[in-house]
Amino acid sequence: MPHEPAHPTRPDQDAPLTYYQLLEQAVRELLIEKRLLTAEEIRAAVERMDARSPEQGARVVARAWADPDFRKRLLQNAPAAVAELGIEIGPLQLTVVENTETVHNLVVCTLCSCYPRNLLGLPPDWYKSREYRSRAVREPRKVLEEFGTVLPEEVTVRVHDSTADLRYLVLPRRPEGTAHLDEAALAQRVGRDAMIGITVPD
Amino acid sequence: MSPRFEVGASVRVRNVSPPGHLRTPFYIRGCQGVVERICGPYRNPEELAYGNRQADRVPLYRVRFAQHHIWPDYCGPEQDTVDVELYEFWLEPTSENAHAA
Secondary structure: OOOOOOOOOOOOOOOOOOHHHHHHHHHHHHHHHOOOOOHHHHHHHHHHHHHOOHHHHHHHHHHHHHOHHHHHHHHHOHHHHHHHOOOOOOOOEEEEEEOOOOEEEEEEOOOOOOOOHHHHOOOOHHHHOHHHHHHHHHOHHHHHHHOOOOOOOOOEEEEEEOOOOEEEEEEOOOOOOOOOOOHHHHHHOOOHHHHHOOOOOO | OOOOOOOOOEEEEOOOOOOOOOOOOHHHOOOEEEEEEEEEEEEOHHHHOOOOOOOOEEEEEEEEEEHHHHOOOOOOOOOOEEEEEEEHHHEEEOHHHHHHO
């Protein structure tokens, strides 16, 4: 008699390692053997990468909403501005694009899946899909509508194709009726998708 | 290497298909746009991809294109745009600039 109700299982991955899996394992073992890194350092680095989440980005957006001078610095030099919040973003050229009454920004990487991971964590699956990558530049308004974002004709839709060394973060518009909220409460209103530009915070 | 194009310059993306690792999407080749921003010098990724860590630094631009220029049947208002990051060797001046100069 089965002791638990049946549920779908994921097949075991018993296939032989691929070329790149083998290569990664070989390089990792060599680095450890030659005492350039320890296994613990590698594990901790993976843990740090896994811990990145859109909360970092939301903190940045909330600060920009609450502090107009920070907003100005963020738009001029995003890496320096986020460093003020103790967020280390490494060598990537973070670029913040601001939604206004007349402009709505949308980010895509048509070549692969370039994404500001340090601020937003891992990209969602749809962001990496061929469908999003091809349609976001071809019919962005239709894609936005499918995510529930309907923009008036007079608003300019500005798509950013992240093909090279820049990484884009959308600074959404601050929702109406939030004047009484403090920064922490504001950050709660900022979702990942709004920072990609596919939705607007409500 | 100082940038060849200024902000506001009209440029055309070279319509070529050399072999190898390229960072210029197909859909934008041959299109005409305007330099929105000079992003700075970056090592040529088309050489970095083959392990040349000393690849030359080349100016990178963010070029703005009108959707209706890219897709003649674009479904949306005239003012919609796409910004693409492009390395200088992918860009050539348009005749508009030649006349101005």
